[in-house]
Amino acid sequence: MTVSFNLNLKGKKILIIGGGRVATRKIKSLLAEQAIVRVISPIVTTSIRLWVEQGKINWLQRKWQHGDCSGAFLVIAATDNPEVNLQIAMDCNDFQLLCVIDQPEQSTISFPATLRRGRLTVSVATDGASPLFSRQLRDKIGLDLADDTADYLDFLHQLRRSVFNRISDIQERKWWNQEALRPEYHDRKKQAQLLSIFHSEE
Numbered sequence: 001m002t003v004s005f006n007l008n009l010k011g012k013k014i015l016i017i018g019g020g021r022v023a024t025r026k027i028k029s030l031l032a033e034q035a036i037v038r039v040i041s042p043i044v045t046t047s048i049r050l051w052v053e054q055g056k057i058n059w060l061q062r063k064w065q066h067g068d069c070s071g072a073f074l075v076i077a078a079t080d081n082p083e084v085n086l087q088i089a090m091d092c093n094d095f096q097l098l099c100v101i102d103q104p105e106q107s108t109i110s111f112p113a114t115l116r117r118g119r120l121t122v123s124v125a126t127d128g129a130s131p132l133f134s135r136q137l138r139d140k141i142g143l144d145l146a147d148d149t150a151d152y153l154d155f156l157h158q159l160r161r162s163v164f165n166r167i168s169d170i171q172e173r174k175w176w177n178q179e180a181l182r183p184e185y186h187d188r189k190k191q192a193q194l195l196s197i198f199h200s201e202e
């Protein structure tokens, strides 16, 4: 079994070995995170080439060599050669995060099926049982989300910060944060009214 975390990868070095279809999908989900991404692979997909040309990622056009993994915060072994992927795993130390795309038992992390709506992240995983089930459930949850989810979370965030700054009693803070979850606060005017209670006290 695994424990889920939300990783802040800003400024962290991520090494991806292999530049095929799976590597491309993993890079796509990492690109928004302001991480420093390097790919080592003799051949890469058109998407990866484009990201390289746009200066978004760095590419070493060659095969993986022993020692390449040193200094990376996260290593993704994504070649189509299981033997090479295993060697990469052996090359990593215990302090590096590692995802071996064809050998989950060698990995310390795996990628969930993910959906973002502003500040909301939905992540679905099955401990490797069925990535397709994860994807399907993620998409189902996405259909149930209201169109205003990102804006509504910005409102909840703003309210919670105001409550935190103005109110010291924890029960009272909880009351306001609970109040904001009522369906009527999906209305922009109602949101503004609630926020103004705190701003008028400034």
Ligand SMILES: C[C@@]1(CC(=O)O)C2=NC(=C\c3[nH]c(c(CCC(=O)O)c3CC(=O)O)Cc3[nH]c(c(CC(=O)O)c3CCC(=O)O)/C=C3\N/C(=C\2)[C@@H](CCC(=O)O)[C@]3(C)CC(=O)O)/[C@H]1CCC(=O)O
Pocket: 025, 026, 029, 099, 100, 101, 102, 103, 104, 109, 110, 111, 112, 113, 114, 124, 125, 126, 127, 128, 129, 130, 131, 132, 134, 135
């Ligand atoms: C969710 C998603 C996220 C992402 O990749 O970002 C993801 N796999 C996705 C797609 C996908 N994966 C596979 C297929 C082909 C169909 C099939 O076989 O089912 C497709 C479909 C496709 O490619 O279209 C096959 C596959 N996957 C793994 C193995 C190795 C093994 O199980 O041993 C094999 C067999 C290879 C073989 O047989 O050769 C392993 C992993 N795949 C994971 C995640 C992790 C577990 C997640 C969980 O716990 O649910 C884990 C453990 C490690 C990891 O990769 O992090 C993404 C969908 C999200 C999206 O589409 O947005």
Ligand SMILES: NC(=O)c1ccc[n+]([C@@H]2O[C@H](COP(=O)([O-])OP(=O)(O)OC[C@H]3O[C@@H](n4cnc5c(N)ncnc54)[C@H](O)[C@@H]3O)[C@@H](O)[C@H]2O)c1
Pocket: 017, 018, 019, 020, 021, 022, 023, 040, 041, 042, 043, 044, 045, 062, 063, 064, 078, 079, 080, 081, 084, 101, 102, 131
């Ligand atoms: N985890 C997942 O989500 C998932 C999904 C589907 C398949 N898989 C597994 O992942 C493997 C790779 O899938 P793919 O579709 O990305 O393959 P692919 O053939 O599209 O890409 C393989 C890449 O590895 C590179 N490569 C090969 N040997 C290398 C080396 N020694 N050093 C550096 N780079 C090297 C190739 O140049 C190529 O860019 C499959 O064989 C399958 O077992 C995993």
